[in-house]
Amino acid sequence: MVSLIFLMAVLVLPFVVLIVVLTTVAPAVARRERARTAALHQWAMANGWTFTPSCQPPWTAHLPGRNHRGLGATLIGQIGGRRVIVSEYSYSTTSSSGDTTTTSTHHFIVVAVLLDRMHPPVSVRRTPGALAVFARKLFGQSPAPTGDPVFDSFFRIDSADPNHARSLVGPQLMHAHVTGGLPPWQIVGSELLTCTPTSGRIHDPNLVFAYAGPTVHVAELLGR
Known part of the structure; x- marks a missing residue:
């Protein structure tokens, strides 16, 4: 009898643990997520921005992983007269x-x-490494050396139109890259994109301008 009771307890215990998790941990996680998105929404309203919990722009195909459903909390507003998306x-x-x-x-x-x-x-x-160079050549992108030996040693411009690319990346922009502070970037259509690794989601909306600043600076330096 004791052995039977012990066996039943072993079989039932995982289900008890699962019920406890579902009834305590999951609701707590949901509450934290609602509080996080509410804070982002309130920040957006207070600063004249727009908040959306997710969006699916076509340029996600150009991001690492190419996850078209990968964008989460998104803030849209103006910085220096330019429309900016932070997501x-x-x-x-x-x-x-x-x-x-x-x-x-x-x-x-x-x-x-x-x-x-x-x-x-x-x-x-x-x-990049040799494999990345081969991949870009395969898809029609060619390197566009600038003639600046320092910049060309550390950075690479890839474009289907190298002459146009060189017209966008001028001395001031190259200097800003070489001296640090600017992230890798790409232009897709009419939008300038940066994608910076981070440890998790957006929790502090007061960091939005810090996130956007380097990309806006690149936009300001295009052609200069």
């Missing part, structure tokens, strides 16, 4: 080792700044 973005990867499967979620802050016109695809990033 949290994530995608997941899965790896296996023997019988163990691990899922990792990668978090980013994406900033999109609307430019005054459409452009051919252009990107600036630190000099």
Whole structure:
């Protein structure tokens, strides 16, 4: 009889733990998420911005992981007369080792700044490895050396129109990259995009201007 009771307890215990988790932990997580999004919404209203819990712009295809459903909390407003989007973005990867499967979620802050016109695809990033170079050549993007030996040693401009790309990346923008402070960026259509790794989602709305500042600075330096 004792053995039977013990066996039943072992079988029932996981279900008891699951019920406790569902009735205590899950509601607490939901409350924290509601409080987080409410704070973002209140900040947006107080600063003349717009908040949306998610969006699906076409340029997500150009972000790491290409997760078209990866954008979460999004804030849209104006900085220096330019329309700016600041959004949290994530995608997941899965790896296996023997019988163990691990899922990792990668978090980013994406900033999109609307430019005054459409452009051919252009990107600036630190000099990539040989595999990345091959991939860009495969998809029609060519490097556009600037003639500045310091900039060209550490950064690479890729574009389907190298001459146009060089006209956008002038001495002031190259200097700002070399001296630090500017993230890698790309232009998709009429929007300038940056995608910066972060530890999680947007929790402090007061950091929105700090997130957006470097990308807006790139926009201001285009062609200079």
